[in-house]
Structure formats: structure tokens, C-alpha cells
Amino acid sequence: MTKINDAVKLVVKENPLYATMIKSGLVNYANLARKIQPTVESMTEKDVKINTLVKSLTQIKPETTWGKQIDLLRNSKLSLDYKYKEKLVPRPEDIDSKAIVAVRTPQGFKCLMGGMDDGDLALIKIELPEDASRSPGLTLFVVEYLMLQKVNIEKIYRFDTEIILTARQEDAVKILEHLSNLIYRSKV
The missing domain is CATH 3.30.2130.10 (VC0802-like)
Incomplete structure (x- = not known):
């Protein structure tokens, strides 16, 4: 079973939009959390609260390769x-x-x-x-x-x-x- 933080990082890293939004500082964390919630729950095999996802998202450190689209x-x-x-x-x-x-x-x-x-x-x-x-x-x-x-x-x-x-x-x-x-x- 995957940890919540690891699942959130993987979902963000694999989606150029999510990664760029976090790096740019223009992300609405609550909307993004709602969007990724089903995927994270599937990966962790348990229910995950939106607030938990928001906290995980705010702790992600952007990688230098993110942001090519912008x-x-x-x-x-x-x-x-x-x-x-x-x-x-x-x-x-x-x-x-x-x-x-x-x-x-x-x-x-x-x-x-x-x-x-x-x-x-x-x-x-x-x-x-x-x-x-x-x-x-x-x-x-x-x-x-x-x-x-x-x-x-x-x-x-x-x-x-x-x-x-x-x-x-x-x-x-x-x-x-x-x-x-x-x-x-x-x-x-």
C-alpha cells in the first residue's frame, strides 16, 4: 500500500499541468485536491480527506524540469x-x-x-x-x-x-x- 504523500507526489509529477501549477504558485489547492482525490484513494486503497491532500500538495517541492509549458x-x-x-x-x-x-x-x-x-x-x-x-x-x-x-x-x-x-x-x-x-x- 502506498503512502498518501508518495501517491500525491506521483500524481503531480506525472501530470504536467499539476506540476506546473504547483511550481507557478497559481494553484488552487482545494480544487486540485478534489481533482486528484479519486486517484490517490485508488493508489492508497483508503479514503483520503481533502484537507489531507491539500496539506500534501502544499509540501511538494517543485522540480526544475517542471514549467516547460509556461x-x-x-x-x-x-x-x-x-x-x-x-x-x-x-x-x-x-x-x-x-x-x-x-x-x-x-x-x-x-x-x-x-x-x-x-x-x-x-x-x-x-x-x-x-x-x-x-x-x-x-x-x-x-x-x-x-x-x-x-x-x-x-x-x-x-x-x-x-x-x-x-x-x-x-x-x-x-x-x-x-x-x-x-x-x-x-x-x-
């Missing part, structure tokens, strides 16, 4: 734009020039349209450095981080050196704030 994000550009909406068109030739992204669906082509007066979505764009295209897991890292912060994202698009997130306009500033904290204020 290093890549630090060299990124972050932007926010409003008045976007999704539109479904039946054929590719019906895609409007205002479309930012078009995705084939069984019903036709779903387009993300920009500059729409009746648009209720916001677009958060992360323009990544060139070497980020060779770094797997960066989009997952960003999305998992935002999930830990309990913010709602509508859609995620990843291109070579861009991550585009869409969200309701009322959630956009909160998402941008969390991303800014991750990218520009973390201690990594």
Missing part, C-alpha cells in the same frame, strides 16, 4: 475580441468571408463568424511562438488549467501556432484574466 506561453500574444457567432451553412461555397474557422459537420459547415453585430461569443486568441508547434499537449494544458479555474469555454481550436477559444461574452474577461495570470504572473 515557458512557451510566456512568449505568446494574448488577445480578446467580441461579436462572434456560429453559423451553419450547407455547402463550402456558402462560407462567408467573415468566417474565421469552418468545420465540416454532418449537417453542413459550422462557421465561426467575426464582426457580427448580433454575435454573443467572444474569441480569446493565444498566438504561440514558432517552436510551440513542436510541443504536444500545450492546448490540453491550457484547457485543463481553465477547467481547474472553473470557467466555461464553448469551443477550442488549435492551429499550428494559435490556440483559439470561444466563450460567452460574460465569461471572456474572467478567462483572459486567468490566462494572463498563468502566462505573465506565474513564478516559473
Whole structure:
């Protein structure tokens, strides 16, 4: 049977997001404890309280190899734009020039349209450095981080050196704030 502290350290070490969050100082220990609780309980074969996990998490000393994802994000550009909406068109030739992204669906082509007066979505764009295209897991890292912060994202698009997130306009500033904290204020 594994000790609780050992199980927590292993779970954190094996997950780049958890490791980076602890190293950066931007972690919400209670949320992270809730997230890892089932895994730790499975590893230790006993019930573990959230407070015990929080205490274990706060005692972890970050390793120097943690934080590669944030290093890549630090060299990124972050932007926010409003008045976007999704539109479904039946054929590719019906895609409007205002479309930012078009995705084939069984019903036709779903387009993300920009500059729409009746648009209720916001677009958060992360323009990544060139070497980020060779770094797997960066989009997952960003999305998992935002999930830990309990913010709602509508859609995620990843291109070579861009991550585009869409969200309701009322959630956009909160998402941008969390991303800014991750990218520009973390201690990594």
C-alpha cells in the first residue's frame, strides 16, 4: 500500500499541468485536491480527506524540469475580441468571408463568424511562438488549467501556432484574466 504523500507526489509529477501549477504558485489547492482525490484513494486503497491532500500538495517541492509549458506561453500574444457567432451553412461555397474557422459537420459547415453585430461569443486568441508547434499537449494544458479555474469555454481550436477559444461574452474577461495570470504572473 502506498503512502498518501508518495501517491500525491506521483500524481503531480506525472501530470504536467499539476506540476506546473504547483511550481507557478497559481494553484488552487482545494480544487486540485478534489481533482486528484479519486486517484490517490485508488493508489492508497483508503479514503483520503481533502484537507489531507491539500496539506500534501502544499509540501511538494517543485522540480526544475517542471514549467516547460509556461515557458512557451510566456512568449505568446494574448488577445480578446467580441461579436462572434456560429453559423451553419450547407455547402463550402456558402462560407462567408467573415468566417474565421469552418468545420465540416454532418449537417453542413459550422462557421465561426467575426464582426457580427448580433454575435454573443467572444474569441480569446493565444498566438504561440514558432517552436510551440513542436510541443504536444500545450492546448490540453491550457484547457485543463481553465477547467481547474472553473470557467466555461464553448469551443477550442488549435492551429499550428494559435490556440483559439470561444466563450460567452460574460465569461471572456474572467478567462483572459486567468490566462494572463498563468502566462505573465506565474513564478516559473
